[in-house]
Amino acid sequence: MSEAITSLPSEVDQLLQRLGVPRAAYTGGTLAVRSPISGETIANLSQTSPAEVTAAIARAHTAYQAWRNVPAPRRGELVRLLGEELRAAKADLGLLVTLEVGKVPSEGAGEVQEMIDICDFAVGLSRQLYGLTIATERAEHRMMETWHPMGVVGVISAFNFPVAVWCWNAALALVCGNAVVWKPSEKTPLTALATVAIAQRALARFGDAPAGLLELLVGQRDIGEVLVDDEHVKVLSATGSTAMGKAVAPRLAGRFARAILELGGNNAAIVTPSADLDLALRGIAFAAMGTAGQRCTTLRRLFVHDSVYDTLVPQLAKVYAKVQVGDPRTAGTLVGPLIDRAAFDGMQKALAESRAQGATVHGGARVEDIAGGAAYYVRPALVELQDHAGPVLRETFAPILYVVRYQSLDQAIDWHNAVGAGLSSSIFTLNMREAERFMASNGSDCGIANVNIGPSGAEIGGAFGGEKETGGGRESGSDSWKAYMRRATNTINYSTALPLAQGVKFDI
Ligand code: UN1
Numbered sequence: 001m002s003e004a005i006t007s008l009p010s011e012v013d014q015l016l017q018r019l020g021v022p023r024a025a026y027t028g029g030t031l032a033v034r035s036p037i038s039g040e041t042i043a044n045l046s047q048t049s050p051a052e053v054t055a056a057i058a059r060a061h062t063a064y065q066a067w068r069n070v071p072a073p074r075r076g077e078l079v080r081l082l083g084e085e086l087r088a089a090k091a092d093l094g095l096l097v098t099l100e101v102g103k104v105p106s107e108g109a110g111e112v113q114e115m116i117d118i119c120d121f122a123v124g125l126s127r128q129l130y131g132l133t134i135a136t137e138r139a140e141h142r143m144m145e146t147w148h149p150m151g152v153v154g155v156i157s158a159f160n161f162p163v164a165v166w167c168w169n170a171a172l173a174l175v176c177g178n179a180v181v182w183k184p185s186e187k188t189p190l191t192a193l194a195t196v197a198i199a200q201r202a203l204a205r206f207g208d209a210p211a212g213l214l215e216l217l218v219g220q221r222d223i224g225e226v227l228v229d230d231e232h233v234k235v236l237s238a239t240g241s242t243a244m245g246k247a248v249a250p251r252l253a254g255r256f257a258r259a260i261l262e263l264g265g266n267n268a269a270i271v272t273p274s275a276d277l278d279l280a281l282r283g284i285a286f287a288a289m290g291t292a293g294q295r296c297t298t299l300r301r302l303f304v305h306d307s308v309y310d311t312l313v314p315q316l317a318k319v320y321a322k323v324q325v326g327d328p329r330t331a332g333t334l335v336g337p338l339i340d341r342a343a344f345d346g347m348q349k350a351l352a353e354s355r356a357q358g359a360t361v362h363g364g365a366r367v368e369d370i371a372g373g374a375a376y377y378v379r380p381a382l383v384e385l386q387d388h389a390g391p392v393l394r395e396t397f398a399p400i401l402y403v404v405r406y407q408s409l410d411q412a413i414d415w416h417n418a419v420g421a422g423l424s425s426s427i428f429t430l431n432m433r434e435a436e437r438f439m440a441s442n443g444s445d446c447g448i449a450n451v452n453i454g455p456s457g458a459e460i461g462g463a464f465g466g467e468k469e470t471g472g473g474r475e476s477g478s479d480s481w482k483a484y485m486r487r488a489t490n491t492i493n494y495s496t497a498l499p500l501a502q503g504v505k506f507d508i
Helices: 008-019 050-067 072-101 105-125 164-175 189-206 221-229 242-254 277-293 306-322 341-356 409-417 432-439 480-484
Strands: 031-034 041-045 141-149 152-156 179-183 214-216 233-239 258-262 267-271 299-305 360-362 381-385 400-406 424-428 448-451 485-493
Touching: 008 041, 008 072, 008 189, 031 189, 041 189, 050 152, 050 179, 050 214, 050 221, 072 105, 072 164, 072 189, 105 164, 152 164, 152 221, 164 179, 164 189, 164 233, 164 480, 179 221, 189 214, 221 233, 221 242, 233 242, 242 258, 267 277, 267 409, 277 299, 277 306, 277 400, 277 424, 299 306, 299 409, 306 360, 306 381, 306 400, 341 360, 341 381, 341 400, 400 409, 409 432, 424 432, 432 448, 480 485
Parallel strands: 152 179, 152 233, 179 214, 233 258, 267 299, 267 424, 299 400, 381 400, 424 448
Antiparallel strands: 031 041, 141 485, 360 381
């Protein structure tokens, strides 16, 4: 009995049909989407015109004006239903992430799990949008703070987490009473179409949500710019390169809109003399090679103490030499393809620069026999440097791990903090003093600082984001919800007198 072989485009078509996306949304349009698995074109989407973008934002603004009056726990009910629909669609959406981005299946499914987790978090939050009650200096007065929705929240997301990052923003923005307009990466609009179809099922079950609460824009940078400049967009959450953030931030500042920026990372880990090297090896391998080095939290720089370098680094080189690179759907594959040719070129350029400065490069070559010339598979690269200089100082969005030998923790922390980005970081140590030093104010300067865990793969419960050129925004857990609301301080006088603050007299 022969098994029918399904081509990638028809597998994508079947998935999109099962997920409830109308075929007209992804056929016959001008935006070609290629799967990085084979390089084949898997869909052609219609693009949203700038005029349609403005109309979508106007609809979202009208929706917000109604949604802000719905009690927050009721708004949470919509997000609860979204979580339910995502649970039902997890396998299909996870597989679509694999086909559109090239992630291995457990990472595709993990991304959808991250969406479900943030929905659960946001549902709880919908009953916990707490403001403080504050002691006043005046008799028979009360002072408190109230949190209100902001308006339209724009979300610009990147190809590498094509759906989870939208959900971090949307789940919080919705319970906080906002409408959401989403511009996904032009490289990954199919997973966005599928997510919107899933959300529409939640909206239908919810019943009376205003039209325009969740809008999707499909296209390139020009429509992202319309979103950035529209006065109804009060919060813009943008994930992508530092260059994109530098272009977006002044435009938002110019009209006093709020920015949540999650930009580049050049994340590092320090391995100290006391580290559990076995655990460090596994932590480093996932953080540096997982998602083919295409997470903003990917481990890119490794500082290894002189006393353990010659034990750890050769072991790491062995892991790099044997890790399975290939079609992510093949059992055993841990490293899938790069997203496109530009990613491959960027990687080769950084490796050439490293070689020119005398580095020892393990791996890094293209693996052409996996899918022929149109897909970009590479062996992950381990680059031993003599100095913390050259391409190690910038983020290259590919699986390159630079390794540098260090002598003192002060030196390692100096190097650690000597780059533009400040997203995520780790130390592998069993020494309490070293761990605490790393997390202290004179330690890691990143938004995330871990101990005995690599820098990637954060849970949704913590605030996610980083400092310096990473943009300073925080998304996801903890009190990140505050970025999607405005705070009003209310002082109430229930006396018959009118005492003025600071003892000021104004008797008329
Ligand atoms: C990103 O790469 O843009 O911590 C987000 C992580 C994931 C999110 C990454 N939870 O690696």
